[in-house]
Amino acid sequence: MPLTITAISDPQKMDIVNEKINAFISQNTQNPFLLQEFLSTKMQQKTKKSFPIILVLTIHSNIVGVVPLLIEKKLGIxxxxxxxxxxxxxxxxxxxxxxxxxxxxxxxxVFNRLRCCIGNFDLPLDSPNFSILEQTCIDLSVTVVLKRDTIYNHAVLSVKSSWETFQQLKGKNFTKKMRQIERRIENTGISLVEFFENEQNAKHVFDRIMDVEKGCWKNYWRLRKDISQDQDLLDLWSWSNSELKVNADFNRHVWFLSMNGKTIAYNLAIIYRGTAYMCKTSFDNSYKSLYPGIYVINVAVRDLFNSGSVRLVDFMTNLPFHARWTRTYQERVRFKLSTGALPKLYSFIIRKSPKQLIERVNNCLLFMDRLRG
Structure with missing residues (x-):
């Protein structure tokens, strides 16, 4: 059966097939981050050493697959x-x-037309593609190594009861610790929790988010790393503004915690088809002793339980503090694929040889890459 692959590297060309891609994505996955608008936003991040490309697979002009990739080049590989x-x-x-x-x-x-020697793809453990990817690698003589690391996992919380029942099931220790945090905040000053939905006061909400980001520990880390801004946050906000205008299944919720009139923490969530994605949480580092991040997340989780429309809370990462609410995780596994001799040779040299030899090999690889164009 004739299958055609169209490789799109220009974000503007994505707009031409916008409706078709979104229709296909909506029918074949529940993941909002694979919608065309978010992919187009992420495609803007082209560098000298990497470029984004979207593979659109079609049969008889009908889309049967969409694969967003980032192609990177390092040391000629x-x-x-x-x-x-x-x-x-x-x-x-x-x-x-x-x-x-x-x-x-x-x-x-990927390995022939794009001339890649290495592929790194992390999949959910329950992905329908898991066993098929394994078998395809065998069929194509592609070397595959599976890497299971908890860093790739997502903490997830099923919403199956009322908030009151959930607290009871968590036990007295959960309620006691949350109440201690509440008292600490109440005793420090005049506190206020505010909630904003979708496009409500969008500019005001964004400005307050950025104010919190300026004082959070992540900003100090970014300054040390010479990173000017949280690109994921900016992309999420820009994309959600656009998606809200065209997608009835899409919602954006933001919670703020203020202390004596100053915003000290926020939580940003995307709600899509019954799942709440906890995209961003941050707090002013000068108030960290109050646990404002934990407090505002707990308020958000409570509201999501009470909404009646959310069936799952996806924390999107696997950090220790998530265990306050859940010890259930969506596992992800990284497939490390390679083909040809160069990746194996380079890996062997890195492990076995002195720095001078590594430098010579790197120069040889760069020279070979120039010859290949």
Whole structure:
């Protein structure tokens, strides 16, 4: 059966197939971060050493697969990974009927047409593509190593009861610790929790979020790393503003905690088809002894339980403090793929040889890459 792969590297060209891609994504996955508008936003981040590319797989002009990739080049070796980081839950999106054909065609394209030697793809453990990717690697003689690391996991919380019942099931210790945090905040000054939904006071809400970000510990870390801004946060906000105008299934919720008139913490969540994605949480570091981040998240979780429309809370990462609410995790596994001798040779040299030899090999690899164009 003739399958065609169109590689899109220009974000503006994504707009041409916007409706078709969104229709396909909506039918084949529940992940809002794979919608065209968010992919287009992420495609803006092209550098000298990497470029984004969206593979659109079609049969008889009908889309049967969409795979957003980032192609990177280091020391003359090209590698491919998902365009979205693990916390956005990336995966291959294929129609069930053509899943095996799509996977084989996709890997052939990555390793042959795009001339990649390495592929790093992290998939949910329950992904329908998991076993198919394993088998396709065997069929194509692609070396595969599976890496299971808790850093890729998502803490998730099923909403199956009322908030009151949930607290009872968590036990007295949960309620006691949360009440201690509440008292500490109440005894410090005049506190206020505010909630904003969708486009309500959008500019005002964004400005308050950025005010909190300026005083959070992450900002000090970014300054040390010479990173000017939280690009994920800016992308999420820009995309959600656009998505709210066209997608009835899409909602944005923001909670703020203020102390004596100063905003000291926030939580930003995207609600899509019954799942609440806890995208961003931050707090002013000068108030960290009050646990304002924990407090505002707990308020958000309570409200999501009481909403009646949320069935799952996805914390999107696996940090120790998430255990306050859940010890259930969506596991993800990284597939480390390689083909040809260069990746194996380079890996061997890195482990076994002195720095001078490594430098010579790097120069040789760069020279070979120039010869290949």
């Amino acid at each position: 090209r590698s491919a990974r998902f365009l979205l980081n693990y916390y956005f839950s990336p995966d291959f999106t294929f129609s069930d009927e053509y899943r095996k054909l799509c996977m084989k065609s996709c890997l052939n394209f």
